Amino acid sequence: MPLNLEQPKRKTGISLTPLIDVVFILLLFFMLTSSFVPWRIVDTPLAVSSAPKADAEPKGVAVLTLESNDGRVLFKNQLFVIDNASQMSDLVEQNQDKTIAIKAKEGVTLQSLMLLADQLKLLGAENISIANAFSSKETK
Template sequence: MPRDARRRRRAVGLTSLIDVIFLLLLFFMLASSFTRYQVTPVTAGIAGGGAEARPALLRVHDATRLDLNGAPVPAETLAERLEALGQGATRSVAIWTGEGARVQDLVSAVSAVRLAGLAPIVLSDGAGGGPR
């Protein structure tokens, strides 16, 4: 075989690469959601920040056990009790979580506080280690 006889390199076909890129683009466009999620503004407690009025204390043990200022409150009547607090001098609520609290329980409590018109919400992790 002579040395001059070289193999010709084939040109790389980009058609299949473009097809794959188009399919990936189509997949990610269809799999994505362009809706805005509801945002709940939350403020964290700051050491030495002070407050005008002492916040109410809401302890979330789990989905069925809640304490408001140390008194047990059924989940069904939480909204009414929070609205009554909002008419007084209390404008903020410190939410503590227990060992059995899940993230959904905490989110439900935060939503109830926001619907009652109380703000800001001070989230605090209790001795239980926080929601799961």
């Protein structure tokens, strides 16, 4: 009678250890190859040309000039601040029947421009326009 020295085969299961190793290696790869770039300011042609124009304000249009990113607005040589709701509300009420055109000075971001437009809309302005969004510096 022959001697059976083979041990009974155990049921083999799928080991998850290599799978977890591969997942961690992929995670490490994507973490090291991705770049963490901070948000950047969108460069737009919003700046008013440096040479002042001698044109008078068109009839039915109130031109606001956004002076800086901190919310200073110039209208008819009078300085307004976006955060001052009563001042801005008076400005909108005085020009309710006009189109409000917004110009931006050099260095003003698109975010600041949109913040001003949103504030004017919230205060009841119906017609708002970005006056020089598509003007180039060569155009005079």
